Amino acid sequence: MNALALPLHYSRIGERGEWVLLLHGLFGSGDNLGALAKFLATEFRVVQIDLRNHGRSPHSEEMSFAAMAADIARLQDTLEISRSHLVGHSLGGKIAMQLALNDATRVQRLIVADIAPVAYPPQHMTILAALQSIDLTQLRSRQQADARLAQWIMESSVRQFLLKSLYKEGDVFRWRFNLPVLKASYPNLIDVVKGKPFAGPTLFIKGELSDYIKPEYEHATRALFPNFEFKMIA
Secondary structure, X not given: OOXXXXXXXXXXXXXXXXXXXXXXXXXOOHHHHHXXXXXXXXXXXXXXXXXXXXXXXXXXXXXXXXXXXXXXXHHHHHOOOOOEEEEEEOHHHXXXXXXXXXXXXXXEEEEEEOOOOOOOOOOOHHHHHXXXXXXXXXXXXXXXXXXXXXXXXXXXXXXXXHHOOEEEEOOEEEEOOOHHHHHHHHHHHOOOOOOOOOOOOXXXXXXXXXXXXXXXXXXXXXXXXXXXXXXXXX
């Protein structure tokens, strides 16, 4: 077993069919993909995963794609899954890509939502600053946290997404994600993924209004995933 790998928190739904592993994005948790899990569970055995430093999974100073892909491989071994379909959104998409590039024998099909295997400019600095602006030792309510975030983030939906990871332990609020490590590791998380090209069936899905997948990324994507298809959701 890879020494980098951590035992991830996960939940399962579905009793028959092939395995599908769902990997969420930055600041999220496995619960974010619950609706998709329920939809797929009629035909597949679905695993919703909390990535390291997110949700109820262990925290670690290490936040490389290699380590996070090793976490997924360890979970496959724990559940005695030789091959599975991987569905990854955003950061989860990069981790799914990395696992496929590391060991194609583990991946039956790869589905990547709203991310490409390229380096991105920093796009979460406002969110990171907003989260850091909250003094959890002085926080008294979720409403107070939302008001503080609103000084930085206008979109209520984004604030509510972030607040899903806020919980109370005794009298003190805490984030489920490991905010200091996410900030320190952020340059790694927006970097390219590398490895041996994955020739298996791959689907990249783009939201019509999203700019995370652009036409100029096609060459780099095709070099690593020569058998990829592309779909856009209105």
